[in-house]
Amino acid sequence: MGLRTKQAIAIVVGVVVAIGMLLLGLWQMSRFQLSMEDVAAERGAMPPVSLSENVAEDGTIADIYGRIVTLEGGFRPDHNLLVGTEWPMRSVVAFEMTDGRTVAVVVGTADRGATLPEELLEVSRLEGVFLGGDASGDGETVPSDAPEGSLPTLRLQSMVQTWPQPMIQGYVTVAESFSAEYGLGRADALLPEGQGTAMHQGYAMQWWVFAGAAIAFSIFVARGFAKDEEKKRARAERRLAAQAAATDVDAESASEFTGQ
Known part of the structure; x- marks a missing residue:
């Protein structure tokens, strides 16, 4: 398999993985938003309560927000x-x-x-x-x-x-x-943000960070393929050089022998 082909496959795999992680992050956020809307709807559907009866004299407020x-x-x-x-x-x-x-x-x-x-x-x-x-x-x-x-x-x-x-x-x-x-x-x-908003945003951000890491890793792998190819080429060139040198030595030795 050629170098360009291997690099292309590495990049494509990284992009596919990154897209999947981006979608997972969006799914995480959407699920949280839906759950918050459900909670808000449930609280809004509860029977009305008296505000004065749910706020103590010291200002403490019962669980009536929303x-x-x-x-x-x-x-x-x-x-x-x-x-x-x-x-x-x-x-x-x-x-x-x-x-x-x-x-x-x-x-x-x-x-x-x-x-x-x-x-x-x-x-x-x-x-x-x-x-x-x-x-x-x-x-x-x-x-x-x-x-x-x-x-x-x-x-x-x-x-x-x-x-x-x-x-x-x-x-x-x-x-x-x-x-x-x-x-x-x-x-x-x-409606105020729920207590878990920051936490769920963090979860979504983690998926997006992983997506960026997947792209970076695919680039790293593609560059690794290039470096491996350069090393192989260098080794091949050294072998050819060694072979050429050995051939020259043999030719020189044969010439000296013939001259004698």
Whole structure:
């Protein structure tokens, strides 16, 4: 088998193995995403629970993240802000529960220039998905024409400084039907990443690293074939040189013998 053929086979095998490992990494991530969606759907399908009854006086929150919660009290429209990096932005309003604690509520999305509907003042009971604060969003910025005080992500630690206390460390996103009733756009519930996200991403990355290693190894093998071929050629040349030298010596000896 020729050198080029052996090198081509080594590279092709490496590429095939790498493609297989890339697909395994993608499969790993997709399976994890599906499992997370299943968990989120299961929690969202659970019966609603009272938010006030699941948040202790010391602020400890029961296992209700991702579940639908109910609240009773009233909105405090004097404490509101917009959240997002582009229009439409999420409209967040303070809701004071009957026990005196405050929770941030995403009532929908609003385009530039929109104002809070006055009808929100009449709301005394609502329900929505309870979530923790958004990811930090470092480096993200709000639109240049967003109102002062707007945030790129819903950072509860920033709001604690100015919103009524005590404030629950989590926020509620209402259903699309509620938002539509008050002329606002739909706000999706931004479910937090699961605890195993980084781990599963690591598993997927391992497969992709293995894929790169497979390509590198196939190149190494192909170069090894070339080096072996060079060594064989060098040995053959040395043999030929030795044979040629021996022939010259024999010829010289024969010439000397004939001359004598």
